[in-house]
Amino acid sequence: MKFIFMILILASCQNKLNSNSESSSIDTCSDRIKYTNLISKSINLPALQQYYKVQDNFNQKELVILNNNQYLNKINQLEKFSNPIKFLDANEIKQKEIKAYIEFKEIKINNDTAKIYYRYDIQGIGIKSSYFLEDCEWHLIKSDLWEN
Helix, strand or coil, X not given: CHHHHHHHHHHHHHHHHHHHHHHHHHHCXXXXXXXXXXXHHHHXXXXXXXXXXXXXXXXXXXXXXXXXXXXXXHCCCCEECCEECEEECXXXXXXXXXXXXXXXXXXXXXXXXXXXXEEEHHHCEEEEEEEEEECCEEEEEEEEEEEC
């Protein structure tokens, strides 16, 4: 009887250890990290890079993102062009007379998939892209960029 009892205790401890290690690996990919990685991946799409040249025309070294979405409040600091990205609201953009900024129109995250729609109006482009999440890293499924 003691032998069976010991086996049950050992099995219970093993299950507890396994569940703790699984939850800690899930915890390492917090919402903040997910959103930060997703925004980073989306602004670094290869097809988009040629459009950022307009930044120099306006003598604007930092990339500006219109802070109009609940997800953008969950972003860690990001960099682009070796400068921190600025997240500004519409009033700040207007006051500072910023012309080149990205506006996220839609960000949908559902478990391990995400869809994003954003605009870079100074260049007259829109981008829709979809991603899947694996090991806390977003991978591009599809991206459509168009000029208006």
